[in-house]
Amino acid sequence: MLQISKLHKSYPIGDSSLHVLKGIDLSVEEGEMVAIMGSSGSGKSTLLNIIGMLDEADEGEYVLDGVPIKNLTEKKAAIYRNKFLGFIFQSFNLINYKNALENVALPLYYQGMNRKERSEKALFHLGKVGLKDWAHHLPNELSGGQKQRVAIARALAANPKLLLADEPTGALDTKTSYEIMAFLQQLNDEGKTLLIVTHEEDIAAMCKRVVKLRDGVIMEDTRVEQVRAAAHV
Amino acid sequence: MxxxxxxxxxxxxxxxxxxxxxxxxxxxxxxxxxxxxxxxxxxxxxxxxxxxFVDDANNAIFIFSGMTSKAHKGHQAGRRIQFKNEDYDFVKEAYGDNVQYITARIYKNVNATFRNEKNTYNVRAVHPDHQYLENTLIKEGRYINQLDIDNRAKNVIIGRLVEEDLFLKTTALGKYINLNGIQYKVVGTFTDDGGDNEERMIYMPVTTAQRIYGNNDYIDQINLTYNPKMNYNQAIAFSNELTRDLKDRFEVSQNDQRAIRVRNLANESKxxxxxxxxxxxxxxxxxxxxxxxxxxxxxxxxxxxxxxxxxxxxxxxxxxxxxxxxxxxxxxxxxxxxxxxxxxxxxxxxxxxxxxxxxxxxxxxxxxxxxxxxxxxxxxxxxxxxxxxxxxxxxxxxxxxxxxxxxxx
Known part of the structure; x- marks a missing residue:
């Protein structure tokens, strides 16, 4: 599903440069639920951004679903992002002047789907996250947990191969965090592949595999017994 | 698309x-x-x-006379300067091509009558060239011509509003209008872009007016247009020369601003x-x-x-x-x-x-x-x-x- 080898990335800082990723090797199979952990500055977000094609690696190989991701044009990257990836952000990143339904439908718009089909599909996904009745509400009329669920519905809308979540529970209280995690676990149960960046141990424990990063290298890569979030809700 | x-x-x-x-x-x-x-x-x-500046020709020069304000060559101040036909002829002949159109003007005020309608109007007695100086537009009939001048004909041209006032709905052309008790034939009617006052005007041959009003050869004013090929500076030089010559002709001091006045539109046009x-x-x-x-x-x-x-x-x-x-x-x-x-x-x-x-x-x-x-x-x-x-x-x-x-x- 996802193979990364000898991945390097540095950022220029003034005259010198900061070597953030120092040769990452990682491979993720379909159906996995991987937590990427590390303190701030460990390079976990950079890794996620490279996987999400939001950023490009300096060196190394990255193959997603059999497609080598290298020297992409902006246009091609946009198409791949749309087709392969669904993003879930810490700060939700909903477009504030669009209602829940329109936000969810946006990736479908960029697929060139017609309006009617888009609305139907978006409504279906909103239903899946339990927000069918909130379809016509603007983001600022929703609670944090609801916003994140809209964002998840949006990530799911284009039926991506891989869901990328960057601190998905970072802006939520514990109870809501567990609800969101329960939902992500349910998606994983249904066969979705998930990659979750977090620095919270309890959240990582709810994944099936934990990859620990420190100073740009993988320190630890272990499979764990998944803690079911539903039990804690 | x-x-x-x-x-x-x-x-x-x-x-x-x-x-x-x-x-x-x-x-x-x-x-x-x-x-x-x-x-x-x-x-x-x-x-x-x-x-x-749409009304009149913008290359016009107007020559007026008044009283002398300075004693000169043995004449006392306060002498009245009166233009006559010979002065008109002098300006017309002396400057050759520099003069494009030229006309004398005599102003009169008349009581006009046609059948039961009466009114007072200003009359301008003029030469044929006046038509071009004033941009008079003939509506019906013709303007004053040289024959009228030579024969001192009792022909008049009346403005659109005079026709409306006196002839009501009928046309004036060919009819006789009574001005201060004398019958004149209306040989033309005109319009003018200069406004109502211009259209409430009556024109007659300058010689006719001289015969009837005093039997003399007096002129109130001389109007001319200079050759349009002249530029502003040449035109101003021309009118300065004209002023000098006329002041000499009437034995008026060159410093006398009242006796003879020349207004040149070139100054204003410029x-x-x-x-x-x-x-x-x-x-x-x-x-x-x-x-x-x-x-x-x-x-x-x-x-x-x-x-x-x-x-x-x-x-x-x-x-x-x-x-x-x-x-x-x-x-x-x-x-x-x-x-x-x-x-x-x-x-x-x-x-x-x-x-x-x-x-x-x-x-x-x-x-x-x-x-x-x-x-x-x-x-x-x-x-x-x-x-x-x-x-x-x-x-x-x-x-x-x-x-x-x-x-x-």
Missing amino acids: FDLDLWREIFQSINKNRTRSVLSGFTVAFAILLFAVLFGIANGLNNTFDEA SINQMTFGLGVIILVIGFGTLIAGVVGISNIMIFIVKERTKEIGIRKALGAPPKAIVSIILLESIIITAIAGWLGLVLGIGVLELVGSSLETYFIKDPSVSPRLVFGATITLIIAGAIAGYLPAKKASKIKPIVALRDD
Whole structure:
């Protein structure tokens, strides 16, 4: 599903440069639920951004679903992002002047789907996250947990191969965090592949595999017994 | 080609971000409004000047006589200078080609009667050339001709309003009109762009007036036009020479400003022409100034809009928006706002001119109007400028890395 080898990335800082990723090797199979952990500055977000094609690696190989991701044009990257990836952000990143339904439908718009089909599909996904009745509400009329669920519905809308979540529970209280995690676990149960960046141990424990990063290298890569979030809700 | 969804996206964005849309639209609308109003007022000033000099030939020279104010060559001050036919002949012969048209004028005031209708009118007794000096337009019949002059014919030409006053609904041509008890034949009627006073005038041959009113060869005034090939400076030199010669002829001091006065329209035309030119320059400066201000305004707004939408652009890119979609949504939005606002400014500007136009006549602004085509052109310029100004930031925005755009919160 996802193979990364000898991945390097540095950022220029003034005259010198900061070597953030120092040769990452990682491979993720379909159906996995991987937590990427590390303190701030460990390079976990950079890794996620490279996987999400939001950023490009300096060196190394990255193959997603059999497609080598290298020297992409902006246009091609946009198409791949749309087709392969669904993003879930810490700060939700909903477009504030669009209602829940329109936000969810946006990736479908960029697929060139017609309006009617888009609305139907978006409504279906909103239903899946339990927000069918909130379809016509603007983001600022929703609670944090609801916003994140809209964002998840949006990530799911284009039926991506891989869901990328960057601190998905970072802006939520514990109870809501567990609800969101329960939902992500349910998606994983249904066969979705998930990659979750977090620095919270309890959240990582709810994944099936934990990859620990420190100073740009993988320190630890272990499979764990998944803690079911539903039990804690 | 026509992407309904794209337009829906754009209109939603305009509609939901109303403050932003209204503010940017306001700048454009205001620029166009100012452009239209200022241009209209400048045009109005121009119209006033044009109108003021449409009536008479603008290469005319008028020669008046009065009382001497200085003693000269043994004559005492206070002598009355009276032009006669010989003076007219002198001016006509002495300057050859320099004189284009020339006429004498005698002023009289008459009581005119036709059947039961009566009124008083001014009479000008003139030579045939007068027609060209005063831009008299023949409506029916003819003007005074040389035969009338030679025969001292009792023929008159009457203005449109004289005909209306005295002949009511009938035509005056060929009928006899009674002026102070003497019958004259109406051989022509005329109109004049110089206004009602000019059309309430009666013309008769200068010799006829001399015979009937005093049986002398007196003339009140001599009017002429100089050769139009002369430029302003030559024309002014010519009239200076004319003044000198006439003052010598009547043994008047050259310093005497009252005895003989020569008014040369070239003097006025020159300053009017300079003024009109100056006005043209001002119009141009105003036009360009407003447009440039508008362009700068739009550019700033575009940069601001792109800045404000950075995060939204990042989200859209993360969701799979290609760079082209980002550029087109920003550009089209700005073009639509500019176009609508420009149109609004155009309508407002023309409306304002319509509304206040007639009340500005006291300030020498007549018919302040601006051609919609010109304002339309200005709006197009603004739209194009806005598009160019918007393209660069939009292009830059489309290249923003989503992570950068999404980071700042």
